[in-house]
Amino acid sequence: MQKDIPADSISLLSKNVRIEGEIQGPENLHVEGYLKGAVELSGDIFIGNTGIVEADVEAKNIIIQGEVTGNVKAHRQLEIHPTGKLIGDCTAASIDIKEGAVFEGRSNMIRSPAPAAGPRPGPAGSRPSQNQKQPPE
């Protein structure tokens, strides 16, 4: 019974099983069944061809091959495959929507905080004056 479970734990909601409620935790989840409610994972969620999700979803990566109705938030990437359908708003750091995919909703990008490229604290102009002070008699 356990031979198909990969070492890196991926939870599986199989085809004829339904969950109505809230799911959360540091896990990866593969959905081939029906899921209604709310999902908050710090791992990835993969909604397979037969998967139907009616929930707000938050995860690291979200991969949609089935149907999702609800708002999704991917901290890293949202991927909608040609068979995938997303009805709802998405928020993601990166999006990848394939030709044939259905997406109805708004898209917001998570902008990573700008890499610290701000001006350095010591302006170049102040240095010569310090240098001048150093060689006094």
Place this chain on the structure above:
Amino acid sequence: MPLFGKKKNEKITERPKTAPPQNETSYFGKNLMIKGRISGNGNVIILGALDGEFNLRGRVKVAQPAKIKGEVKADVISVNGSVQGSLAARERIHLDRTARIEGQITTPKLSISEGAAFDGEVSMGERSSKPSEPIKGHSAPDAINTSELAKK
């Protein structure tokens, strides 16, 4: 059309990703917390936490680190983890040596391994397939139901 060839290539590269593992057993890992109701047909192994209800046609395995609060109904139930609430099986229930049960068990066949902890009561009535579905219109079961509620 040049586009046609391009499309084909794209599809081929995506195939390997799309093939889902064809196993029928749902698996809920130990870090997964579920609040709500799990139902349907199929087998389930749970290692995580469930606050709510299982109502399945199939087998449920409550594996070692799992913690369940609520009701579990299935054809076959085997428990290694802990359950607070009720277990009702259509066929049989097995409590393994690491099982911790607090609550009610309803099943036609029961086995308990040495080491299992079980606080509660068992009923093995001949027609125990619908233990937790109170039927409205019956007057007699009311007394039983209220006493059960009082315990909770």
